[in-house]
Amino acid sequence: MHMKAEAITISPEDFNSNRPLVMKLLKQYGVIRVPGYYGGEDLQGLNAEFNRLLECKEPYLKRMDYSVGKGSSVAGSALDKTDYPYTWKTYHAPFMNEIVSEYFERTDVNPVLGIYFVLDVVGSAHHAQNLHFDVERSLKYFIYLTDTSTQNGAFVCAPGSKTVSDSIRKKYVGKINYDNRELSRDLPFTEEEMVAVEGSAGTLIVFDTDVFHKTGNVVSGERRVMRSFSTIVSVPMVKSEAPKKSFLQRIFGK
Secondary structure, three states: OOOOHHHHEOOHHHHHHOHHHHHHHHHHHOEEEEOOOOOHHHHHHHHHHHHHHOOOOOOOOEEOOOOOOEEEEEEOOOOOOOOOHHHHHHHOOHHHHHHHHHHHOOOOEEEEEEEEEEEEEOOOOOHHHOOEOOOOOOEEEEEEOOOEOOOEOOEEEOOOOHHHHHHHHHHOOOOOOOOOHHHHOOOOOOHHHOEEEOEOOOOEEEEEOOOOEEOOOEOOOEEEEEEEEEEEOOOOOOOOOOOOOOHHHHHHOO
């Protein structure tokens, strides 16, 4: 039976005050949706900064290769609070560190290793549009800056599928990296098991990247999103075979 997005939805009030419920949903499904978590001045500020962040005028911003549309990224520690106060405040909120620590049951976490800013339009094409789990596991904080539906590329996932990803990791232990993404891109799920996580502007999505997921295709309009990814500090980042660059080298130029 096709799961509805309501099953992974929590209100902003419960998200802020009911941490046991947040953990229950994340542990069970690996993904939660918080409709309209950001609004008013904060949402307006994020949208205004998003436009500037895509221009990459500051040296700490890196432009992402894109077919159509735009994308940029920044290391979380490099984002300047004075240049982008709304984005900095959003991704340095205490709850992000708290949820990452509690979810992974670790204290050695970096809740905002990096942040992506992506504008997808009709014709945008990239690897995230294929169903997959991430090579490196993290918890991501994903924000819709405008109303987002299947028409303009809503996030799609298979709630609860992190157990399958875990079995694939065990099968290919030490072999999954950025040079053989196909190991993390099998298709063990049918379209009926996928959930399109639609949401109004300001919707927050928190998800474990071991959940099979993908970016929806933009049929009309545009998709404006920003997302961060976390890391467990003591776990080394996956490296690709030399002379190819690792993920951090490709994204942040390090």
